[in-house]
Amino acid sequence: MADPTSTRVEVGLSERNGLGEHCGWSENMNPHRIPQTSSRIPYHAGMPSRVGSIAQVLGPAILFMTLALPAAGQQSYQLDEHDTWELESSPKVDSPEGRLASARRILAEGRAGRALNLIERWIERNPRSQLMAEAMVLKGDALVALHDEYEALYEYEYVVRRYPSSPAFTTALTREYDIAVQYAHGLRRKVLGLRIMSATEEAEELFIRIQERLPGSQLAEQAGLELADLYFRQRRMGLAADMYALFIKKYPRSPSLDTARRRLIYANLATFKGPEFDAVGLLEAKAELRQLIATHPAEAERIGARALIMRITESEAQKLLTTALWYERVGDPIAAEFAIRNLVERYPESGACVRALELIPVILGQLPEHVIKGAPDYSILRQAILGSDDAPIVDAVQMEDDIRTGQEPTTTTEGETAP
Numbered sequence: 127m128a129d130p131t132s133t134r135v136e137v138g139l140s141e142r143n144g145l146g147e148h149c150g151w152s153e154n155m156n157p158h159r160i161p162q163t164s165s166r167i168p169y170h171a172g173m174p175s176r177v178g179s180i181a182q183v184l185g186p187a188i189l190f191m192t193l194a195l196p197a198a199g200q201q202s203y204q205l206d207e208h209d210t211w212e213l214e215s216s217p218k219v220d221s222p223e224g225r226l227a228s229a230r231r232i233l234a235e236g237r238a239g240r241a242l243n244l245i246e247r248w249i250e251r252n253p254r255s256q257l258m259a260e261a262m263v264l265k266g267d268a269l270v271a272l273h274d275e276y277e278a279l280y281e282y283e284y285v286v287r288r289y290p291s292s293p294a295f296t297t298a299l300t301r302e303y304d305i306a307v308q309y310a311h312g313l314r315r316k317v318l319g320l321r322i323m324s325a326t327e328e329a330e331e332l333f334i335r336i337q338e339r340l341p342g343s344q345l346a347e348q349a350g351l352e353l354a355d356l357y358f359r360q361r362r363m364g365l366a367a368d369m370y371a372l373f374i375k376k377y378p379r380s381p382s383l384d385t386a387r388r389r390l391i392y393a394n395l396a397t398f399k400g401p402e403f404d405a406v407g408l409l410e411a412k413a414e415l416r417q418l419i420a421t422h423p424a425e426a427e428r429i430g431a432r433a434l435i436m437r438i439t440e441s442e443a444q445k446l447l448t449t450a451l452w453y454e455r456v457g458d459p460i461a462a463e464f465a466i467r468n469l470v471e472r473y474p475e476s477g478a479c480v481r482a483l484e485l486i487p488v489i490l491g492q493l494p495e496h497v498i499k500g501a502p503d504y505s506i507l508r509q510a511i512l513g514s515d516d517a518p519i520v521d522a523v524q525m526e527d528d529i530r531t532g533q534e535p536t537t538t539t540e541g542e543t544a545p
Contacts, residue, residue: 222252226261233264238271258286259294275305276315280331282493286339294344299336306332310356330356347377351386354481358389367393367407372393384425390414391434398441401448405441412438442477443469451480459492465500470507484506505529 225248233241245265252258266281282298289295309329314321333353337346370390374383391414396528397407415435420424426432448466464488466482473479486504493501 143366155177191407192242192514220400221237222248222257226257230264233268233271236271242268259289259298261290263294263301264416266298270301270305275308275314276328279328298339299340299345300529303336303345303352306336306349307352310352322335324358325413326360342376345482345504347373347380347382350376351382354389355536359391361396363393363396363407367397368409384422385418387414387418388429391418395434395438401441401445405445408441439473440476440478443473443476446473447478447482454485454489459489460494460497463493463497465503470502474511480511483512 133345186248213248225244225334229244231242232244242265245261245268249258249261249265255261255497262281262285266278266285269275279302281488282301284338285292285298286293286302305312306329309315310333313325315323315328316324317323328489333356336349337353339521350369350373354366354373357363357366357369367390370393372388373380373386377383380386391411394407394411397448398405398429415426415431416437418429444471446465450462450469453459453462453465463486466486469476469482471477483504486508490498490501490504
C-alpha cells in the first residue's frame with residue numbers, strides 16, 4: 127500500500143518528444159475557426175526582419191509542455207514506499223478523456239498530422255465537453271508542430287476569449303508569448319506557403335495583449351521587456367524609452383532591471399537628433415545617469431556614466447550655441463547675447479563656450495549701449511578662457527555651417543571678415 131504522504135503527480139501517456147510532420151490543411155478541416163468578422167484577431171504585416179525556423183524552437187518546447195501540464199484525461203501516477211512510480215488511475219480508452227489523451231500521445235510521438243485529425247474529430251463529437259479548452263490548446267500545439275503557428279494563434283485566442291477561468295487560459299497565453307517572441311526576433315509569416323511577410327506588428331500586438339490579460343504576472347513582465355526590446359531593435363527610441371521606464375516602475379524587483387535601466391539611458395540618448403532639435407531625451411538620460419551613480423555605482427562605472435554625463439553636458443552647451451547662432455541669423459542680437467551669457471555661466475568648460483566667446487564680438491557690435499552695460503565683461507572672459515582678448519573672431523554664418531558639418535571654425539582677426 128502506498129504511503130499516504132507520498133507525492134502525487136500527473137503525467138502524460140508518453141514522455142517522448144518530437145517535431146511534427148507535414149500534412150495538408152484547408153478551411154474545411156477547421157470547423158471551429160473563429161469568424162473573421164467577430165472575434166478573429168486582425169494581424170497585419172510590419173517591418174522587415176530575418177527568417178527563422180519556428181519548428182526548431184517552438185516545436186520541441188510546446189510538445190514538452192503539452193506533456194508536462196496536468197490535465198483531465200491523463201494517467202495518474204503515485205510514488206510508492208520504494209520511490210518508484212505506480213499507476214494509480216487511467217482514463218478509459220473509449221471515453222472522451224481517453225481519446226484526448228491518445229491524441230496527446232500521438233502528438234508527442236511526432237505525428238502531428240494524425241494528432242490534428244484526431245483532435246478535430248474529438249471537437250466535432252464533444253462540442254460541450256469540459257475539456258474543450260484543453261482540446262483547443264492541443265489543436266494549436268499540433269498546428270505549431272506543422273509549422274503553421276499563425277493559424278495556431280486563432281486556436282489559442284479562442285481559448286483566451288471563451289475560457290478565461292480555465293487553467294488553459296494561462297497555457298494559451300504562454301503559447302502566444304512563445305510565438306510572439308519568434309516573430310519579434312525575425313520569424314516571418316507564411317504567405318502562399320513561403321515565409322515572406324514580416325510579423326513584427328503581430329508580435330507587438332500579442333505582447334500588449336498579454337500584459338493586459340495577465341497584469342503583474344511573470345509572463346506579463348517578460349512580455350513588457352520583450353516589447354521594449356522590440357522597439358529598441360527597430361530604432362523606435364521614443365517608444366522604447368517609454369516602455370523601459372514603465373517596466374522599471376512596474377517591476378522594481380525584476381532580475382532584468384539593470385538591463386532595462388541601461389537601455390532606458392541609451393534610448394533617451396538616441397532620441398536626441400542634434401542641437402537644432404528638442405533636448406528632452408538628453409535631460410532624462412542625464413537624470414537617469416545621476417540616479418544610477420547614486421544608487422548603483424558599480425553598474426554606473428561599468429557603463430561609463432560619468433563620461434556619458436560629460437558628453438550630454440557638451441551637447442546641452444552646443445544646443446545653446448546653436449540657439450544663439452539662430453537668433454543672430456534672424457536679426458535678434460539681444461536674444462543671441464542672452465543665450466551666450468547663459469551658455470558661459472552654465473558651461474564655462476565646454477568647447478561650445480570657447481566658440482561662443484569667439485563669436486561674441488560680432489554680436490556686441492550690434493547691441494544697444496544700455497544692453498552692453500548690463501552684459502558681463504566679455505573681454506575678461508575671453509582673456510581667461512581664450513588666453514587673450516585679441517583672439518580670432520568667428521563669423522556667425524561660417525560657424526553655423528561648421529557646426530552643421532562638424533568642422534573646425536573658420537576664424538579671422540579683428541577688423542577682418544571671414545572669406
